[in-house]
Structure formats: structure tokens, C-alpha cells
Amino acid sequence: MPFASVRKVADADLPTRWGHFRILGFEGVIDNPESCNNTLPPSSQRVETAVALVMGDIHAAPPIVRIHSQCLTGDVFHSLRCDCRQQLELALATIADAGAGILLYENQEGRGIGLMAKLQAYELQDQGRDTIEANLELGFAADCRHYELPAEVLKLLNVPAVRLITNNPEKVEALEAVGIHVTQRISAEVAPEPTFEKYLQTKREKMGHLVS
């Protein structure tokens, strides 16, 4: 693993509109991380954090799991530039219906480029660039997300196999690559809105996401 260490830093109760979860905080430290932006100097260490919302018995069978990347604009403000909020709600509802599951929420805003850069990317998108072109123009890779931390969290939770809610084949590959078996892929497709039609088109055509 790329991490020098991964540890659980908190474990608390979290009642929600979808039911009762535990909320667990995790912190991973990476030494000499690869930079995702060719205009910024490399750093000697990066700390990544993620939370896990855990409901029910996650060990009786491969649990339903969603790896969600933080999206302030979508998750908090219900933005319709992207489908993040709808996917988050879909995941929580699916877990609640099953009575068990794990939502892994990664603190990597804007596909890992950070909130301010994501807003700058929005500006470029308003001028006609798609999501990938905008990230590249700001000096970033097309997608700066890593899925190693959620994989390590699943290992710490003793979960060797999952039923993964995703449209993103990279997430399936990332888990399989570290030995976490994806026994089933559950679609994360949500009702489309005209405001994120182009966003979904780019995901499908340039990132290989499985959306119709």
C-alpha cells in the first residue's frame, strides 16, 4: 500500500434520516506522494482522511458498499451541475433498505483537486470546456482521485468482499487490485437532469463510466 500508516481516529453514533449509522473516522499518511498538479511543488507527506458510515451487520454477507468522493456543491448545496447528491442519497437509501452496508466518504473534493480549484474548473466549464479539459487546463491530471484509502478502510473493517454501488469501473478495479472481491456491481445511475447532461456524457465517453 502507498500508506505509511492508516488508523481509525474516531468511532461514534450517527442517527440520520435514513436510519442509524456508526460514523468512523480514518486517517492515512502517505510519504513522498505523487503530485497531481504539474504547476505545484511536490510535498514530502500527504494526510488523507475518510469517514465510514456503517449500518447493521457487515460481516454476515458481502455488504453493500458505496465509495463516495466529497462534493460540497452537490452533497451540501444540492447542486445540479453533477449527480453526486442523488448518488449519495441512492447509496444511503439502498444501504438502509438492506439494513446493512458501508458508505465510505472520501475527503477529495472535485475529483481530488480541492474546492478552490474545482470552482476555477467550473469557471472554465462555463466557458465551454468539459470537466476533463478544465482540470487539464489548471495543470491537474484528469482525475486525481485515489481509492487506496477506502480499500485499506475495508481491510481494517475485516470486509474481504463487497457489493459495490458504482458506475465507475476504476473503483471496481482498485478494490480487486488490493484483494477485495467485488461480488456484485449495483448501478449508481440516477434520474438525469438537463443541467448535468454534458457532465454525464463526459463521464461516459472519456472516463468509461457505465451510464446510459
Ligand SMILES: [Zn+2]
Ligand atoms: Zn458533484
